[in-house]
Amino acid sequence: MVTGPDSLFVTLLILLHTLPSESVKFEVLGPTEPIVAVAGDDVILPCYLKPNISVEDMTVDWRNLDPIDDIFYRYQNGRIILEDQIPSYRGRTSLFKEELWRGNTSLKLTRVQVTDDGLYECLIQSKDWYDDIKIQVLVKAVGSRPVVSIEGHREGGMGLVCQSEGWHPEPDLVWLDSKGVSLSAGPPETHRDLKGFYTVKQHVIVQETDTNLFTCRVLQKRINEEVETEVHIPSALLNYTTPWRLSFIVCCCLGVITVIGLALTAFCTCKKTENDSNI
Numbered sequence: 001m002v003t004g005p006d007s008l009f010v011t012l013l014i015l016l017h018t019l020p021s022e023s024v025k026f027e028v029l030g031p032t033e034p035i036v037a038v039a040g041d042d043v044i045l046p047c048y049l050k051p052n053i054s055v056e057d058m059t060v061d062w063r064n065l066d067p068i069d070d071i072f073y074r075y076q077n078g079r080i081i082l083e084d085q086i087p088s089y090r091g092r093t094s095l096f097k098e099e100l101w102r103g104n105t106s107l108k109l110t111r112v113q114v115t116d117d118g119l120y121e122c123l124i125q126s127k128d129w130y131d132d133i134k135i136q137v138l139v140k141a142v143g144s145r146p147v148v149s150i151e152g153h154r155e156g157g158m159g160l161v162c163q164s165e166g167w168h169p170e171p172d173l174v175w176l177d178s179k180g181v182s183l184s185a186g187p188p189e190t191h192r193d194l195k196g197f198y199t200v201k202q203h204v205i206v207q208e209t210d211t212n213l214f215t216c217r218v219l220q221k222r223i224n225e226e227v228e229t230e231v232h233i234p235s236a237l238l239n240y241t242t243p244w245r246l247s248f249i250v251c252c253c254l255g256v257i258t259v260i261g262l263a264l265t266a267f268c269t270c271k272k273t274e275n276d277s278n279i
């Protein structure tokens with residue numbers, strides 16, 4: 001009588017030999033290319049059996065391998081098992097019940113979140129066979145049109161800052177002159193919010209050019225998206241060299257503020273008089 005690992009090996013061999021005929025074997029198929037899902041939309045992750053036999057008495061597991069590594073959907077013996085489902089998937093997952101009898105176990109994921117991005121596994125097990133497929137899901141979110149703000153005079157030029165939010169994956173930001181030549185800018189600043197969206201921001205100092213047009217472009221090559229904003233900075237602001245110009249600009253601004261202030265005071269006084277006269 002053999003014992004220990006050897007006996008286990010023999011048992012396995014016997015089991016393999018006594019497996020029922022070829023007909024119970026199946027292959028699990030799915031997409032070979034990554035699936036691109038748009039944040040906020042619904043997506044179908046394809047997964048099906050070849051041959052197209054019913055999975056109604058099999059176990060279908062959908063697992064997020066990266067970054068979570070946990071089963072978030074299980075179908076077993078005709079029941080959906082959602083105990084201990086990963087909270088972020090709650091209420092967003094379903095199989096197509098009418099497709100199960102022909103081996104289609106594609107998963108519908110609704111209201112895609114940026115955090116759904118990653119590698120998925122569709123694993124199908126019968127009593128004596130199993131196979132799986134892995135699917136890469138890329139969640140795409142195109143951010144806002146860049147907002148450019150003027151920061152004022154810096155180191156002999158005009159300081160500008162550009163910001164764009166709501167991106168996934170992380171985009172690149174470039175500052176360009178009117179000829180499309182990239183300008184040397186400050187270090188890119190990236191921030192990721194709790195929902196996984198990226199905000200990018202970058203400062204630049206520009207000098208006067210023949211057009212005074214500057215472009216901030218934010219692009220993400222993997223999802224083939226880019227958005228840009230072009231700004232024109234008036235020459236009067238750019239070629240500022242002497243303090244009197246600054247004084248002039250400041251005076252203008254103060255002038256405007258004073259006018260607004262006066263207008264408001266006048267308005268309030270009128271209102272007050274009106275109110276007083278109403279009493």
Ligand SMILES: *[C@@H]1O[C@H](CO)[C@@H](O)[C@H](O)[C@H]1NC(C)=O
Binds near residue numbers: 052102
């Ligand atoms: C199963 O596949 C065969 C060929 O592979 C096809 O003719 C048949 O229509 C399919 N059955 C269903 C229910 O989809």
Ligand SMILES: *[C@@H]1O[C@H](CO)[C@@H](O)[C@H](O)[C@H]1NC(C)=O
Binds near residue numbers: 044096099104105106
């Ligand atoms: C599986 O079902 C889904 C939803 O009805 C459908 O979009 C998909 O084409 C089906 N896949 C196969 C291989 O039949």
